[in-house]
Amino acid sequence: MDAAALHVDDAFRKNLDDDGREKRTGSLMTASAHIITAVIGSGVLSLAWAIAQLGWVAGPAVLMAFSFITYFTSTLLADAYRTPDPVSGKRNYTYMDVVRANLGGKKVQLCGIAQYINLVGVTIGYTITASISMVAVKKSNCYHEEGHAASCKSSNYPFMMIFAGIQIILSQIPDFHNLSWLSILAAVMSFAYSSIGLALSIAKVVGGGGGEVRTSLTGVEVGIDVSGEEKVWRTFQAIGDIAFAYAYSTVLIEIQDTLRSYPPENKVMKKASLVGVSTTTIFYVLCGCLGYAAFGNEAPGNFLTGFGFYEPFWLIDFANVCIAVHLIGAYQVFCQPLFGFFELKCRERWPDSKFITSEHIVNVPFYGGEYYVNMFRLVWRSGYVILTAVVAMIFPFFNSFLGLIGAGSFYPLTVYFPIEMYIARANIQRFSFTWVWLKILSWVCLVVSLVAAIGSLQGLLTDVKKYKPFQTTE
Template structure:
């Protein structure tokens, strides 16, 4: 009887263990369309949303919103294609591909794996460096905002970025010790809330500026050659604005890793497509509103970032809150990108 009881007990334990595992033997994934959407919004909406007024200023009322909508459609369409590549050869029952590189390996193979890997890691390095710099600028902006409020807007209030870069790096080192990315779902949700917060603050301040009677110069074609810029500057800035908008939408480097956090039922590709639609639609709404209203408020003289570039000085405490939100959001966004590295190490 004892041996039978032990056998039954071991079967029960084994059964419970299997219930906690997915079809690939890994711990059961718990992600949903909500957490995936939060990850997407965290990865896509960066502090670059606050520079879209400048981008629209270079392109004007016609080309600016058109480029925003075009890249929104392109991003969603390519995201749906990539979502179907998570499992192969069948997008519902096939073998899982845990990372972007696994997808390339399964569908392309050969030397293209190395080429895509080089492009992906190069992009990740560039983005994380940009996050570090931008977060430090936002931290410095808090200190400068208080200085301007105390001493007047004409004071230089110079502050070094380097100590704040070190602080940002230390925070990332601590968060990077968390072993499983799905445990960071709460961080992505917080970061997504932060992105909504500072975007809304920037949007609200632009509306307040318009309601306050600001009469900024805007045109259908943006900055005027011979008045605002030279001919060569116009061409360069137009291409730069298009590049900024295209870069603002890119999240393909972490799409597969985000999809790998989803529950297997309903099928991951269907959930990821819904999450992509929700995330990209939300992103586009904020991009268009912040870009267009920011351009209407500042016109062709729109600053590169009207929260850290001090398009606004008052109310100083609200500027501080917005810049703190930017820093918190970038902390979470950095960890979303770290998912790529963590997934590769997990496979190894």
């Protein structure tokens, strides 16, 4: 009997990792899919507009600069997942845990504030973008049937409600470890709509549709396209949009925590970051530059929903459906860390609460087994989704919102904390060559983020003044 019990215990232990949790099964492919899902998001749609504000010289240069910085700091962050040794040290399950283990003090709270505000902002932004794409499908069919000059008005609000309804259901997925299938589907969708936008831009340029298109080395021209003041604000906002397009450091640690123990997680995560960032950068440069070549200084804020293209309408429809499906998955990638953090804190605060801790078994038809429902998870996550949808209805502004989120998260989460943790872990001496150039990089990124935040905030305030809520949109 003892031998049998010992055998069962050994079998049970084989299904656990070194920290006693269920054995992780993530791989290079799943991590890359998570990253691509997180990175190639709605940001790609605004890149033609961003390049139009910056021009042929600064636009691609800023894109490449953000790409290099994001990859470099992601490698620093990947080494911080385990402490003190990056291969055999103690696991840190969240970004805040990593900061706590490497820096401690008030910086942990600052990290939490930056991370979770960013996650909330991203989910609001994705609600806005998904609804815009859904409306675009309806408008595309209207324009096809009634002509491009038709007044095809439609409201975003019903589609925001539909998106929120889908998210309420998907938000009951317990944690990040059960999201691999959704991330892979979302990654495929992101490639699909990016490729369609790219192909349509090439077709417009090659087909001579760009005969009247004006482009320049410095982007939109003062006195012709915009005033001097508008040029400055738009330049700042464009930088924020590009920063948003590379925002995934917020969920990097949570992605790394899904990886199996061997090969070492930090090595796999660095490879996944290289695959994800390089793949998305290629798409970004192509979509941004070819989008600018196709539309010039008149590039719309969203080149698939701003009706830079009308035909073939079925392909535009398909691309926008892909955007909506992708953002359904991306929403979950970004909100799961927030869900996990809040629920952990509640369990720690009220460990005896049946409402918070009890799991109820439900047999779901066609699911193929039992599903566990937690009433607290059901109520809180549903409430969160509804709240983000309401905020999205109040501030449905695409470019300004993306720019503000990107500017607010890029410096603290992508640059400051990874660099500070690396300096602390490696015991780099103050005023040494490495310390100086890392600090210079950090300060330059701070200035860029502040500039982008100011430009995006100004754009958001301008949009709010012009906006008339609860009206249908052209």
